[in-house]
Amino acid sequence: MFFHVKQTQYKCSPVMPDPLYAKKLQEVLGGQYGEMSVMMQYLFQGFNSRAEKKYKDMLLDIGTEEISHVEMLCTMISQLLDGAPLDQQEEAAKDPLIEAALGGINPQHLIVSGLGAAPTDSTGYPLNSRYMVSSGNLLADFRANLNAESQGRLQVVRLYEQTTDPGVRDMLSFMIARDTMHQNQWLAAIAEIEQQEGVLVPSSFHVELEDQAIAHQFMNYSEGEESSSGSWANGPSPDGRGNLEYVANPKAYGPEPSLRPAPDAMHSRLGMKPTLSNPKGCLEA
Incomplete structure (x- = not known):
């Protein structure tokens, strides 16, 4: 059961509208390493966890925090779109191909989401559940989590350097700091499990x-x-x-592949007709 507190985890208001930057922020919201991906990844790992209770509790702690980061980014993106010149948005929406080529604003912010955030990346590609890892193996999952936090922090830092808006930078500074903690969290958890089970996944294979x-x-x-x-x-x-x-010079351990001719029933399906030089209709190089 979840409860929602009306206050956001941290301040998330820009000083000025910026529809171009709103499009960029979509990457760390709905991209492969965005907040929505890690939110779902950690929550599913927690929901499915059969491990010691402290790991399940930790996963749900961080997964729930990521929900708040999703809310912050949605709020920031919506405010970056507030007051943006409507003619810019309408003009970009007329020709999405030109918009994409020029790196302009996201026409879907006008057409689809009504000047709000969307569960997509910065190119409009929708959030994909295949981004998420939940294998049931703690060490494998925690290493995937460390990678996600590493890539996510890298992207947020790059976005921080692409704006001078003090409000945006303030929020991103907070998120970068939380990603610092989350990387430390996964490193500590990984080290703990490696000490218990070894470094290989899975540890149970003979x-x-x-x-x-x-x-x-x-x-x-x-x-x-x-x-x-x-x-x-x-x-x-x-x-x-x-x-x-x-x-230095690894050898090949296997023989050269040699495939048997296709059965007669396969000839027509593969377009192999018998000829004088190829009476069985075998596929020729």
Whole structure:
């Protein structure tokens, strides 16, 4: 059960309207690493959690906070559109192709959402549930969460640098600070689980069932050997199960593929007709 408090978590009012910037903010609202994505990701992980109660509680804490960030961004976007010259919006809406090419305002803010925010990214692509990760494995999910917070904070910082509006910067400064905490949160949770279960996902798979000969080899499949100097190519492996090895010229382990001719019933479907040189109608190179 959720309760809504009428006050926003933090101030979210611009000094001046700016429909172009409102379009940019749509990315951190409804984009792949936007607030709506992480809100749904954390809530679904929490709703589905079968782990220790502290993890479920933590997931629901942060997921619920992200709802407030969605509200703040929606409020900011709506106010950035308030008072924007109507002729600019109408002109852009006449030709979405020109609008997109010139990087103008989002015509859907006028046509679809009535000068309000929408659950889309900055190009108008709708929020997609495939952005969200909820696997049931805490370590895998928390690493996905760390990535989401890292990418999200990066985008908000870039947006901070693209405006001089003190009201917008004030709100973004708050959100950047919360993303700082959230990255620390996931790093701490990841370290805690890794200490208990190890660094590999999943930790339950039996070691003897995987090919140990190649399990710690870094294979050089591109020209140059600069990668050999990295910590991923030498020394003890992070999983504590062996030593990392650099392989300069990895070999092919499998044979050249050789496919059997298609059955007669497949000839017509594949457009392969029998000929004198190809009496069975086999596909020729």
